[in-house]
Amino acid sequence: MRNALASYRPTKPELAVFVSGITSMGLEILAVRIVAPQFGSHIYTVGGILTVLLAALSLGYWQGGKRAARATVREMVWLMLATAVYVAVVVYADELLLSYTSTLALPPRYASLPAVVILFGPPTYLLGFISPYAAELSRKRGVGEASGHVYALGTIGSILGSGATTFVLIPALSIAQIGVAFGLILVATAVALTLPSPPRRPTVASVAVVALLVVAASGTPAALDHRGDVVYETETAVQQLEVVDDGDVRTMYLDGARHSATDLEDPDRHVFAYTEYFHLPMLMADDPDEVEDVLFIGGGGYTGPQDFQRHYDVDVDVVEIDPEVTAAAEAYFGLEHGEHMTSHAEDGRQFLQNADEEYDVIVLDAYKKDQVPFHLTTEEFMQLAADRLSDDGVLLANVIAAPEGSGSEFYRAEHATAEQVFPQVYGFRTSDSDAVQNVQLVATKDDERLTREELERRTDERDLGVNLSDELRNRMDDPETDDVPVLRDDRAPVDTLLDPMFGQRYVIEETEDSEPTAANPAIVARAG
Known part of the structure; x- marks a missing residue:
């Protein structure tokens, strides 16, 4: 032979x-x-x-x-x-x-x-x-x-x-x-x-x-990139990665979609307004001074994790499945690893399954507007996250969907799914429009529901370094969920739920200090 x-x-x-x-x-x-x-x-x-x-x-x-x-x-x-x-x-x-x-x-x-x-x-x-x-x-x-x-x-x-x-x-x-x-x-x-x-x-x-x-x-046909100056681009094993400078704003694009942005002149500024909502768990927690361990699932440019480190005395773990994204964050977004900042290059659910750590806050920021890893949306995943949270722990998920009406199916399904595991679930819109946007879903283990008045009192009393008054005004009533499924590992029709969003406007609001540009008049894109 x-x-x-x-x-x-x-x-x-x-x-x-x-x-x-x-x-x-x-x-x-x-x-x-x-x-x-x-x-x-x-x-x-x-x-x-x-x-x-x-x-x-x-x-x-x-x-x-x-x-x-x-x-x-x-x-x-x-x-x-x-x-x-x-x-x-x-x-x-x-x-x-x-x-x-x-x-x-x-x-x-x-x-x-x-x-x-x-x-x-x-x-x-x-x-x-x-x-x-x-x-x-x-x-x-x-x-x-x-x-x-x-x-x-x-x-x-x-x-x-x-x-x-x-x-x-x-x-x-x-x-x-x-x-x-x-x-x-x-x-x-x-x-x-x-x-x-x-x-x-x-x-x-x-x-x-x-x-x-x-x-x-x-050489390829000459074309003016309306987004700005491309300072870095590569094809990773997972996606296309680009870093683009538009004036003082540096943005990371993954497969052509904006995922992180930083102000080169003022790194403390939240370029994308929705990242300010990442601080909501510090209001939901009974005592923010007891928050010690924070997990981000999804790193991107690491603007969220770095912001947490600047504001709080916490240890931050970041699970970013693409190591080249982390490398780009180090080279172009000022990421520095140290005793209180650790990155893990693996899938978020696998990390939680193998983790021995107990976290006080988990921020889930791994969804794209056109592609969502379904295994990070299900009741089983929510239960796993709850098991890895402390008794006073808070989960925040950055869900891209419309807050109501057509295009809201995915958000409402996620809300219904989280309610199967967490006693309290809250929703916050990040834009006054009804367009597809970054809707923040916050889930807690607390049996007592926090009123708007209580949250406003807490934001006045707690020195978080971030004023969340405007964010609290964007809190929504619980959505109707009778017509959407609870997502489970054996049935999670995420693509079907995302389908109504395709072709709709996708709005990412910028903070007031941002000067609109030709590339980002209000940062409006097409979903899908």
Whole structure:
């Protein structure tokens, strides 16, 4: 067996189908990273990518099968080169095409489909021809054996392409570099298929395609970034990360969405007004001086955790699943680790399951407007958080939703879910509008419900360093929850609850000291 494997030499059709498997699946993984910053990484984007690429691949199989009787290795060479040319187009013009297609008048859940079709439909369609061609040119006896052999090789290539792109290439290289690498692999395979006597035309074409890939990687269409000056950007294993300066305000973007901001001239200022609400647990606690241990699930630019350290004598643990986000916070947002600030690079729920620590405050700040980790929303998670809280402990969850009406389903479901575990649950809106916004859900173990008057008295008496009078005026009555589910591990339809928000305005209020800019007139975006 070992000798047989050692002596095995793949035929040219086998090599072609193996490389097509690598490339097609690699492009599929890459598509998510390219499209998500513009359209979000919710289920409609991912499902749309899978649908379009599978449709394109099936169409390629069908057309290739019809032409397979006339298939030649030389035609496979031209298919490889044509695919590499289109990969160069994707590398060069993806942002331009994404921006253009995002303006099309489509329902939000379908908004990403035109971009996916234009960017990834043609190369996937071309690669679909390779498998039926390879089956026709196979040396195997019988249609069944030839087809099984070819599709096994293609699937092995797809496994390699998926694994290498996910675990090796994306953490190590930029999107453009990965695209160029796939293009070069296609060109190299095309050249290998012409050996030992490469014809002149395919050889010249191969050189031209390599030059095109190099040009595509070296520059993209010039575009003015309306957000400001991009001072840092990278592709992490989890998401796209950017740090952008707009005047004195520095903002961290994750997959194109704002997640943290700091005033470079006045680091104590809360740029995003909702971060002031993170201090509400210090009013809910019976004695803020007894608050010693605080946990943030979700770090971002670490503006919230650093603000807690500046205001209170507490130890702060931060669970941030993406270590490169923490590194960016250190480099660009003034984060300093020490005796009282510790970061943990792991999932928030897993951290709580393994934690021996008891916390006085837990701040859950790990939701995105278009993607919510459902396992951090359920009754089981709420019970786990309650178990890790002290007897006087408080949980605050930064929920992105509308406070009422259309788009409020997720907030109301979270409220109903928290009520299954915590005796008291409160809701605070952060904007006077009814648009999608950062709604703060606060849950306590206290059997006695705190009145508005009691909270106002506490904010007058307690020297927290943050005046929460305006925040207390934004306290809401308990929402109606009869029409929303309690979220549980075995049934948490979070994507369905987020669906009504897609296409609605998403408002992030800024503090009064902030000067509106062209990029952030009130910081208004589209949810989803």
